Amino acid sequence: MLKKRLEIFFIFMIISALTILAYNFYKSYTFKHNPLSQKQRGAIQLKEQDVLKHMQKNFGFAYQFPLIVTDKIPGRLYGLTSYKDGEIKIYLNKKVMQESFPYMLESVIAHEYAHALLFKLGHSTNEKAGHSKEWQKTCQLLGGKDCRQYVNQHEIIMSKMPFK
Ligand SMILES: [Zn+2]
Structure with a gap:
């Protein structure tokens, strides 16, 4: 009797786990293959x-x-921010947006805008100057919440995007 109950319990566990797995897969699939929601675009x-x-x-x-x-x-x-022949563009990574949306809003937009603005003003003309003191100040003046001078997770590129 107990064995039977355990069996049913485990079958139930497995079905639950599969359901959650399928749901998460579906969620990330639809996110990947659909444009941002109205709410996210608005934000x-x-x-x-x-x-x-x-x-x-x-x-x-x-x-x-x-x-x-x-x-x-x-x-x-x-x-990332791209700069080529005076043309400056900011790109946000949709792939990490689902899990990092608040961070994108609070930090990444101002972070990239600071790069773009320094390019525009002609103050930043090479990749190494990317996270200079001047960049940090600019990022803060643009209202960025996290203007640390780390370089790992941000990039500026001095060319057109290497993808379409
Ligand atoms: Zn950066």
């Missing part, structure tokens, strides 16, 4: 407006850069 736009407001206040102008959400960024980078 990104609001944050961008906030960064532009800071720019207006602290730099005297508000320059909006193309902000592109893409799943073509390789690896685990949160975002």
Whole structure:
């Protein structure tokens, strides 16, 4: 009798585990193959407006850069800023957005905007200058919550994106 009950218990456990697995797979599949939700797009736009407001206040102008959400960024980078022939673009990594959305909003957008702005102002012309003291100050003036000078998870590239 006890053995039977244990058997049923284990079968139930296995079915539950499979259900959760299938659900998670479905969730990440639909996320990967669908555009961002209206709510997420709205949140990104609001944050961008906030960064532009800071720019207006602290730099005297508000320059909006193309902000592109893409799943073509390789690896685990949160975002990157590309600069080529005066053309500056910001990319956010859709692949890490699902698990890191608040961080994207609070930190990554201002972080990348600071790179883009320094490019625009001609203050940052090589990759090594990426996370300089000046960049950190700029990031803070744009309202970034996390303007540490780490380099691991962010990139700037001095070329067009290596992907479409
Ligand atoms: Zn960076």
